[in-house]
Every structure is written in structure tokens, then in C-alpha cells.
Amino acid sequence: MKTYIPYSLILAAAATSMAFGAETAYTTPVGYITHTINPDAGGGSALTIVSPSLVQPTEFAGVSTDNPSGVATVSFSGGVPTTFNNSDVLEITSGANEGWWSTVVSSTTSTVTVLDNFPAGLAVGTKIAVRKHNTVLSTFGQNAPGLTPFGVGTPDEIQFFNPNQSLTSVVYATTAQGAPQNGWYFSNNFSSADSAVIEPATAVLVKSFQATAKTFQTSGTVKLTDTQVDIFPGLTLVGQPGAAGATIDNSGFPTQIIQFTGSNTNYDQLQFLNPSQSLTNYAALAPGVAGPTATMGNLGTGTPAGTDPFLEGTGAIIKRDPSVAASPITIQGSVVAP
Numbered sequence: 001m002k003t004y005i006p007y008s009l010i011l012a013a014a015a016t017s018m019a020f021g022a023e024t025a026y027t028t029p030v031g032y033i034t035h036t037i038n039p040d041a042g043g044g045s046a047l048t049i050v051s052p053s054l055v056q057p058t059e060f061a062g063v064s065t066d067n068p069s070g071v072a073t074v075s076f077s078g079g080v081p082t083t084f085n086n087s088d089v090l091e092i093t094s095g096a097n098e099g100w101w102s103t104v105v106s107s108t109t110s111t112v113t114v115l116d117n118f119p120a121g122l123a124v125g126t127k128i129a130v131r132k133h134n135t136v137l138s139t140f141g142q143n144a145p146g147l148t149p150f151g152v153g154t155p156d157e158i159q160f161f162n163p164n165q166s167l168t169s170v171v172y173a174t175t176a177q178g179a180p181q182n183g184w185y186f187s188n189n190f191s192s193a194d195s196a197v198i199e200p201a202t203a204v205l206v207k208s209f210q211a212t213a214k215t216f217q218t219s220g221t222v223k224l225t226d227t228q229v230d231i232f233p234g235l236t237l238v239g240q241p242g243a244a245g246a247t248i249d250n251s252g253f254p255t256q257i258i259q260f261t262g263s264n265t266n267y268d269q270l271q272f273l274n275p276s277q278s279l280t281n282y283a284a285l286a287p288g289v290a291g292p293t294a295t296m297g298n299l300g301t302g303t304p305a306g307t308d309p310f311l312e313g314t315g316a317i318i319k320r321d322p323s324v325a326a327s328p329i330t331i332q333g334s335v336v337a338p
Contacts, residue, residue, distance in 0.1 A: 049315035051203040051239025054220030056132035094127035099226035137194040151177030201229035203239035203315025249306030254294035256329040
């Protein structure tokens with residue numbers, strides 16, 4: 001994967017001061033990531049796990065003037081845009097709950113209301129940021145990867161893997177094939193999918209029937225803060241929110257997914273989908289299994305593998321035993337060296 005993120009721009013993002021309560025932080029992209037769509041290797045189609053990694057620019061950053069724990073509205077001293085809605089995401093950017101996020105419902109000049117109640121343990125002065133969600137359109141553009149559109153042979157698909165283990169498929173269609181306008185559409189009812197949200201630190205599947213690899217680029221802002229993502233029983237697609245990637249140990253998996261203790265069978269598996277369509281499987285090894293501290297181990301080789309990469313622009317699968325309840329994990333954001 002070819003990736004270019006200007007180092008000077010990453011530093012600029014890290015150094016930008018957000019005027020708490022009133023000011024836009026930065027509004028221009030700070031880099032781009034090149035993604036590769038796997039070609040069909042003879043099986044009829046190929047899957048690729050794609051994650052945006054870069055995020056939309058921050059539109060508002062502030063500190064709370066109240067304690068929003070357990071409620072869905074947070075207050076500020078002022079300067080909040082009144083235009084926020086469900087296309088926006090609010091995120092906590094400080095403290096023990098850094099990375100918690102929720103979709104915005106509405107805003108006033110001094111408040112933001114979100115879909116979920118804020119977690120417990122917050123305080124006055126909690127740092128908050130609001131930005132647009134990544135969507136199918138903001139990630140894939142007007143078919144930037146060159147996927148086969150609807151009505152031209154077998155269409156390629158973008159697939160969302162839902163918590164109930166179902167798939168939601170999206171295709172690209174043009175006016176030449178009868179679509180109201182060029183854009184992305186849900187396969188089941190052909191309603192517009194341009195604004196379909198790719199949630200923070202998640203990924204989507206691209207199902208391609210083409211015999212050659214396709215590449216496309218995404219651009220945006222480097223995310224320096226952590227990101228929470230819910231892991232569900234069955235399969236969950238997680239994305240890499242770090243613009244320069246990380247190792248699987250440094251991404252935070254060893255101590256957060258269900259560990260292998262040496263004898264249990266209900267541990268989580270972290271799975272990477274290879275271009276050949278095979279899977280590389282890992283488990284979080286509890287302290288004492290492969291050393292004094294937790295680390296990721298390759299289940300195929302039976303050896304510690306914590307330095308294996310979790311690349312920018314990509315995603316992975318977490319396979320959880322159906323008997324284990326859903327729970328959030330936190331994936332580390334981009335780290336900029338001083």
C-alpha cells in the first residue's frame with residue numbers, strides 16, 4: 001500500500017490550538033491514503049476490508065460547562081453552530097473516556113444533544129469535538145475505485161457488516177442505467193446511500209468481481225485521539241484510525257479483546273483478510289502464556305506477533321464467541337513524534 005501523509009502537515013495538525021467553545025480548528029486535508037481493492041483470484045469475487053482512517057475536519061471544539069454524565073446533552077459557554085444534525089459525530093477528546101462518541105441529534109448556540117447518554121465519570125471541563133461522519137460518498141467519492149456499476153454485468157458492492165450479522169449492500173449507479181442521479185444506492189430498495197455512515201474505527205467490505213486490482217485515494221484530517229468501537233458477538237469489522245498505521249500490540253488489542261489464557265476456548269480472534277482471500281488469525285495472549293505481559297500471538301505459527309502491522313486504510317475482523325457479550329474497545333489514534 002502506497003501512503004503519503006506530509007509530515008509537516010501532521011505536525012501542523014498536532015500543533016493547531018482549538019479555541020474551546022467557539023472556533024473551527026482546521027478545515028483543510030492534511031494527507032491522503034491510497035487503498036488497493038483486491039482482484040478476483042478465480043473464485044468469482046474478492047473481498048477487501050477498507051477503513052477511511054483519516055477523518056473529516058473538526059467543526060467545533062470546546063470544553064463542557066456542566067457534567068454531562070448520564071444525559072444526552074452537553075453545554076458550552078457559546079459559539080456552537082446551530083446546524084449540527086445526524087450527519088455529525090461528537091467525540092470526547094480528553095480523560096479516561098477519550099474516544100467515546102455518539103451521533104449528533106441537534107444543537108443550539110450553547111448545547112449539543114447526541115443519540116446516546118454520555119458515560120459516567122465525566123466532569124465540568126470535558127473536552128469535546130464535533131465533525132462530520134465519514135460516509136460512503138466522502139470515502140469512495142463518485143466511484144473513485146472504478147467499481148463495476150449497477151446495470152453493467154455483475155455490479156461490485158460495498159458491504160456493511162451489521163451487529164446482527166447481516167450484510168447491507170451498496171452499489172454505484174448512473175443516470176445511464178436509470179438512476180435518478182449518479183451515486184451510491186442500497187441494493188435492497190435502491191434508496192440513496194451517499195450519506196450512509198461509516199462509523200468511527202469501523203470498516204466496510206468491498207466485493208469486487210474484477211480481475212485486476214483497483215486503487216483509489218481518501219483524504220482528510222489525521223486523528224490524534226483514541227477511538228472507541230463496539231465489538232459484538234460473531235463478527236465485527238474494525239478499522240485502523242491511525243493515519244500511519246500501527247502494530248497490532250500498539251493498537252491496543254492485547255489487553256482489550258478477550259484473551260487466550262492457555263486453556264479457554266471463548267477468546268476473541270483478530271483476523272486479517274489477505275489479497276489471496278485467506279485469513280491470518282491472531283489472539284491476545286494473557287500474561288504468562290508467551291511472556292510476562294499480554295501480547296498478540298499468531299494462531300497459525302503459534303508464536304508472539306505483536307509487531308505485525310495494522311496498516312492505515314485497512315480494517316480487520318474481530319471474531320467473538322456468541323456466548324460473550326458485546327463490549328467496547330479503544331483503538332489508539334495517530335502518534336506524532338515530538
